[in-house]
Amino acid sequence: MNLLINKLNCFLIISNCYMLSLNKLLKLIPKHFIEKIDVLPTEEIDLNQRDYCHLIREGEILSFAENKFTQLLKKNDPVGLAETIVGKSNMLNYKRYGEIKLYRLDGKAIRKEINQSGALVKSIVKYSLKRIFDSQEETVKAPLMFEEEFLYPNEKELRRRKFEEGTWIFRSGFSNDKMYFLEKGRVQLLTCNNRELAILGMGACFGESTLIRGKKHNNSALAMENCLITVIDDNILEREIEKETPLVQLTLFLVLRRLEFMNSLRMADNFSRD
Template sequence: MDKETITITVIGVDECPLYHVGDVFHLAGKKLSAPYGKSTCLILVQDITGILMKYECMNGSSRYRFDCSGCGGLARLEYRRSELTEPEFFADDIHSIACSMQKSTFFRIFSEEGFRRLTSLLRKKDYPAGKIIVRKGDPGTGLFIIARGKTEVLGKNNIRIATIGEGDLFGEMSLISGDPAAATVCALTPVTALFLDAGSFRSVFHENPAFQIYLTRMLAHRISATNLLRSREIASGISGNLTEISPLELFQTLYANQKTGVLVLKLPGGLGVASFLEGRLIRAKLNEKTDKEALLDILQVREGRYKFNPGLPPEETRTDEIDNLLKLLMEAARHEQTGG
């Protein structure tokens, strides 16, 4: 069955106090959505309503340009109406797709300027049902934001461990850690995704503290949902082998669970120590190296043993955080990718 999409795009302004060239209004059913991050001009809404009523009655041209009635300024707009089949329901314009998803928590974290910057870096990708989008063991290439459709996350023996859909993200952990993809992601239905490549991801990450916080919370949620038992065991003081859980996963787990204590790592190259205060990294040491330099080396190790000891000496509870741990993990990933 064909579906109709209607967009009204601002193509010119003359001292308009609200809108800029390129801003897009979307009509879904009877609901008109204003451009992302913008308030609604009631005068312009009346003008658009009049245009919609006119063309609904006349069944006229699918494209029409008009001026608003004006308040403190003027805006020139283009009305466009299209009949699209289901696989093509979304426009090719990245900004329009992102605007149509403005209720998504991910897009709401950005300022208007940040949103424009982000959409300028995104690319649209389409996948048929059954297509593998990310394969377990492959290097991370970028961040995927699902605009339409559903995907399944497959673990060991291709067992489905999660289903994710519109507004959800995947691919971010490989970019943060530098490790290969931990699971396979396959399209359950036809999928349209917005793709942010690895280099652009790092730029957006460092430019937007809100994005860092968003990923931190998402990481905590995923760990608690998919790895709760192991998280509890580690946080309770259990020891283990680094061939079963990497240093990166250990740091993520302690961070996400806001644990206080000392992580001791017996590594082939020496003894590593990392102190956590309510999940924040306050000290790291490996032989003669300390803090960021020590952390970079610890995260490269894939063999050895670990033990987490809950609690800190009183003097260490007054120590400042080294840096945001998620930022440090990003630096570690870049360090590994560039060879130091």
């Protein structure tokens, strides 16, 4: 019983830290890395700046991709973050409605601190960016440093589990206290409506986004064949994230949010073709 209570408390800590304390993270970022900007309806703002990205404080911005499907961005949503990290022009177009209030974040500082971050966080950011920019048809694997600098040094703390073909690894709507690394086999990710989101192969990670952002699972994961999976518990993930600077933690949170709404745009496109 005590073990169960401790696990529950740990999950609540992560949820509060990463879902409810975004404002606290913003307050911890050095002032020369962050600036408040108010944009009146009659004013113009360039949201396609390589060395700056933005975070919505108040107001709404409509984002849309080449497929013309839209995603309404609101408070605490990033604008141009992924592109700033990799030095690309915006892949999305933006249209704002009325007055908006933003945070402007220093892109050079973000790139520098991400490059200096630990293997786990840097790996999550790297493969999340690849999922944002690249086709979802192929498995996006974790970079080699994830295994060499995180998995191997911590293997005594990590668990390996076997999932037989047809077994649910997790279901949509349930709380999450783990992330997963797929060593062998294939895993199918399904939306809450049982639509296929992706098929993951050897070397892929999954489950980390909802855990870090303090949310329940958006999707379900099904073993398509016999799988061997390394399980990374929440306390280990929390420990590694706590080692990072507030700017790195904020960037991690926002990159995962960007990936979430990119997946929404892609799913809308896929459904329209059915």
